[in-house]
Each structure stands twice: as structure tokens, then as C-alpha cells.
Amino acid sequence: MxxxxxxxRVAPVWHEWLARWPTxxxxxxxxxxxxxxxxxxLGYxxxxxxxHAAAVAMTEHQAGTVPSTETELLALPGVGTYTAAAVATFAFGERTTVVDTNVRRVLARVISGEEYAAPSPTRAELTVAAGLVPLDAVEARTWSVAVMELGALVCSARSPRCSECPVADLCAWQLAGRPSYQGPxxxxxxxxxxxxxxxxxLLAVLRASDVPVPRSSLEALSDNEIQRERCLDSLVADGLVEPLSRDRYQLPASREAS
DNA sequence: TAGCCGTGGTT
DNA sequence: TAACCAAGGCT
Structure with missing residues (x-):
């Protein structure tokens, strides 16, 4: 989430989910x-x-338990590099390298002396991040949460609070006079x-309805027929929408969403 | 790897 | 106020 x-924005929905689906x-x-x-x-x-697919996988392959290693976590749908590392570290204490948007920005500034990280993560960037993680697993976990929080609360994207920053005196960007971003x-x-x-x-209409929605209700959302059909088709292809007979649509009820 | 995938608060 | 941007993943 x-x-x-x-x-x-996540917190309230997360609480609802855990109350409804504890495991x-x-x-x-x-x-x-x-x-x-x-x-x-919530978007996306x-x-x-x-x-949901990850829950199915955990239920079918591990008796409903959450995998405890980064490698196993990575195999779950929707779990990528960041999420696998974060869960492995914060939930299970594995020593790994957690790199999210906050960490990328903090390292870009403190280490590389640049205002922002590159548009997409580079190999070099991940190598630098990995080299900074303490060897001890407990310290590594503290390091990761600390850098993430520093990025979220102090070293923020728009207006960083450098006067409150605990590492301002060793920040390459600060020492260079906080030059503006020059990259791509x-x-x-x-x-x-x-x-x-x-x-x-389209999806908002389907979410709001407890019964199948006729195509005409969806067509009312746009006059652009080409785009309309493309979007509806892509939603069906994604498994977010299920077409029924008689030109009706609903959220997926079947068990095997892609 | 670049492009695509939602939504709403912040600046 | 229009941009910007947020605990990314997948193809």
C-alpha cells in the first residue's frame, strides 16, 4: 500500500484491511x-x-505465513526490490540494503552532492547504498529506518530542512553550496x-456498485470511443474488471486474477 | 530501460 | 494554482 x-493516506485503509482480513x-x-x-x-x-495474489500464494505454498527472507519475498506478486528488502529487514531482522525514494535522495545529497537522484536507480547507486549499511544486522535495520526517516522528515524533496539536519556538516550537497539539479x-x-x-x-463506477454495471453506464464517462474501449480492454486484461454476458461488467469475482 | 500504471495533499 | 511528488513494480 x-x-x-x-x-x-494509507493508514486508515490499512487498518480496515487488517480488521477485515487479519491473515x-x-x-x-x-x-x-x-x-x-x-x-x-489509494491509486494504482x-x-x-x-x-490478493500474494495472499493466495502464501496460503497455497506456505500455510498462510509470510516468507521471512528477502529472496522468498521477492517471488511474491507485487513485491519488488524495495518491498522485499524492507520487510526482510524491518519485520524479520535480515541484514539487507533498503533503497526507497527517500534513501536515494539522501544519498544523492550527502554522498554525491546533488540535489536529486537520477530519474531511475543506477547500479552504482545501489552499490553505494549497500556499502553504507552496517555489518551488524541490528545496526543495519536501524540504519535503514534512520535514513528513510531522515529523507521523509528532514531531507525532503521540495524544501529540505538543512538547518535541522544532523548530518549537514558532512553533507556533500550542503558543503557544495546546495547547487541545483543538473541531471537529466x-x-x-x-x-x-x-x-x-x-x-x-471506470473503476470508480464499478467499485461503487454492488451489482454488475451495464456498458452504457461506463460509456457515459467519455465521448472518446477509441480511448474508452482501449481502457476497458486494458482493465479486463489486467484482471481488474470482469466482463459478463449482456454487456455488463463487475469487479473480478473469479479466483484466478492475473 | 523507459513507459506505464492513480490519487490527493503540498508548495 | 499548476506542478510536484509520494515506503515502486512490471513489462
């Missing part, structure tokens, strides 16, 4: 569409599908009129 989503087995027993519905407006709803242009996401916007609107 926290992937690309601020803690403050992976509980979640796996419900339809994937219920996960998508309970995801609400494919994460809900993957979380950063993405910048368009929104108005995009497929993402329409997919979100």
Missing part, C-alpha cells in the same frame, strides 16, 4: 474484486490485485485526458 503512496488466508478466501473495492482511492489498483530531466506525469484518468473513472 505504501508503494508510491504517502503514509497518511493472508483470510484475504485469499475472498474474491480479488473485494480487495480492489476495499482498496478504495493493480496493487490490490497483486496483494525528470518525468512529470500528465494527467488530464490520459488513459490513467479514464481507467480510474
Amino acid at each position: 505504501l508503494q508510491q503512496t504517502p503514509v497518511a 493472508p488466508t483470510d484475504l485469499a478466501a475472498d474474491a480479488p474484486g473485494e480487495a480492489v473495492r476495499a482498496w478504495g482511492r 489498483p493493480r496493487r490490490a490485485l497483486r496483494l 530531466a525528470r518525468k512529470g506525469q500528465a494527467w488530464e485526458g490520459t488513459d490513467r484518468q479514464l481507467r480510474g473513472a
Whole structure:
């Protein structure tokens, strides 16, 4: 849930989920569409599908327990480099290298002397991060949470609070006079009129309905037929939407969402 | 690896 | 106020 989503927005939904589905087995027993519905407006709803799929995998292959090693975690759907390392470290105490957007920014500044990290993680960046992690597993875990928190609370993206920073005196960016970012242009996401916007609107209609929705209700969301069909098709392909007979649609009820 | 995938608070 | 950006993953 926290992937690309601020803690403050995740917290209430997370509590609802744990009250409803206390264990992976509980979640796996419900339809994937219920996960998508309970995801609400957190965004990137494919994460809900993957979380459900991960629950199914844990239920089927490990008696409903969460794997305790980074390697096993990586095999779960929706669990990538960051999440596997974070869970392995924070939940199970494994000594690994946790690199999220906060860590990348802190190291870019403190070590490399640049305002922002590159648009996408580089090999060199991960090597540097790994080299900074303490050898002791307990200290390594403390290190990771500390760097993440420093990035989130002090070394923030927009207006860093350098006057409050505990490592300002050894920060390469600070020592260089806080030069502005010179690297390759950063993405910048368009929104108005995009497929993402329409997919979100389509899914919002389906989430709000307890009964199958007729195609006509979905068509009302856009006059662009080409885009409309493309988005609906992609939602079906993603397993987020299930087409029924008589031109009706619903959130996936079947057990095997991709 | 670059592009795609949502949403809403912050600056 | 329009951008920016957030505990990324997948193809």
C-alpha cells in the first residue's frame, strides 16, 4: 500500500484491511474484486490485485505465513526490490540494503552532492547504498529506518530542512553550496485526458456498485470511443474488471486474477 | 530501460 | 494554482 503512496493516506485503509482480513488466508478466501473495492482511492489498483495474489500464494505454498527472507519475498506478486528488502529487514531482522525514494535522495545529497537522484536507480547507486549499511544486522535495520526517516522528515524533496539536519556538516550537497539539479530531466506525469484518468473513472463506477454495471453506464464517462474501449480492454486484461454476458461488467469475482 | 500504471495533499 | 511528488513494480 505504501508503494508510491504517502503514509497518511494509507493508514486508515490499512487498518480496515487488517480488521477485515487479519491473515493472508483470510484475504485469499475472498474474491480479488473485494480487495480492489476495499482498496478504495489509494491509486494504482493493480496493487490490490497483486496483494490478493500474494495472499493466495502464501496460503497455497506456505500455510498462510509470510516468507521471512528477502529472496522468498521477492517471488511474491507485487513485491519488488524495495518491498522485499524492507520487510526482510524491518519485520524479520535480515541484514539487507533498503533503497526507497527517500534513501536515494539522501544519498544523492550527502554522498554525491546533488540535489536529486537520477530519474531511475543506477547500479552504482545501489552499490553505494549497500556499502553504507552496517555489518551488524541490528545496526543495519536501524540504519535503514534512520535514513528513510531522515529523507521523509528532514531531507525532503521540495524544501529540505538543512538547518535541522544532523548530518549537514558532512553533507556533500550542503558543503557544495546546495547547487541545483543538473541531471537529466525528470518525468512529470500528465494527467488530464490520459488513459490513467479514464481507467480510474471506470473503476470508480464499478467499485461503487454492488451489482454488475451495464456498458452504457461506463460509456457515459467519455465521448472518446477509441480511448474508452482501449481502457476497458486494458482493465479486463489486467484482471481488474470482469466482463459478463449482456454487456455488463463487475469487479473480478473469479479466483484466478492475473 | 523507459513507459506505464492513480490519487490527493503540498508548495 | 499548476506542478510536484509520494515506503515502486512490471513489462
